Amino acid sequence: MANELSIDGFAISTNVIATIVTIAAEKVDGVAYVNGHNVATSLITMFTSKPTVAEDTVECEVTDGKLDVTLPIAVFFGYTFPEVAQGVREAVANAVTTQxxxxxxxxxxxxxxxVFPKE
Known part of the structure; x- marks a missing residue:
């Protein structure tokens, strides 16, 4: 993954894209975390103003003037994978388009x- 992408007449850091995508995905019910952004990085984010996202977690590229995103996620046990995936797709697409x-x-x-709950 390159350090920045050029799209629609401007360049944007892939870390910025990864942060937007990660935050949007982690708000979806059933998502435990975006891989590389787990409890340790969540605690850092909670106590600082800057989110911490692993640089290689979210992959993104520009194809025909559109942004394609690939992200690995961890899902809580008991949630239906297709429903969680669709929720993540919608949340990420909305966040990218909006921001x-x-x-x-x-x-x-x-x-x-x-991810299994503690018993």
Whole structure:
């Protein structure tokens, strides 16, 4: 992943995109965390004003003037994967369109982990 992407006449840091995508995805019911952004990084974010996102967590590229995003997520046990994935797609597309102002071509979800509740 490059350090910045050029789209629609401006350049934007991939870290900025990753932060927007991660925050949007983690608000969806059923998402435990975006991989690379777990409890440790959440605590750092909670006690500082700057979100901490692993640089290689969210992949993004520009295709035909649209932003394509791929992100790995961890899902809580008991949630239906297709429903969580659709919720993440909608949240990410809305956040990118609203905050960055560019069209989204695709939001690809990769479920890498299943998180079980403590018993």
């Amino acid at each position: 960055i102002g560019v069209p989204v071509g695709a939001v690809n979800i990769r479920i890498d982990e299943l």
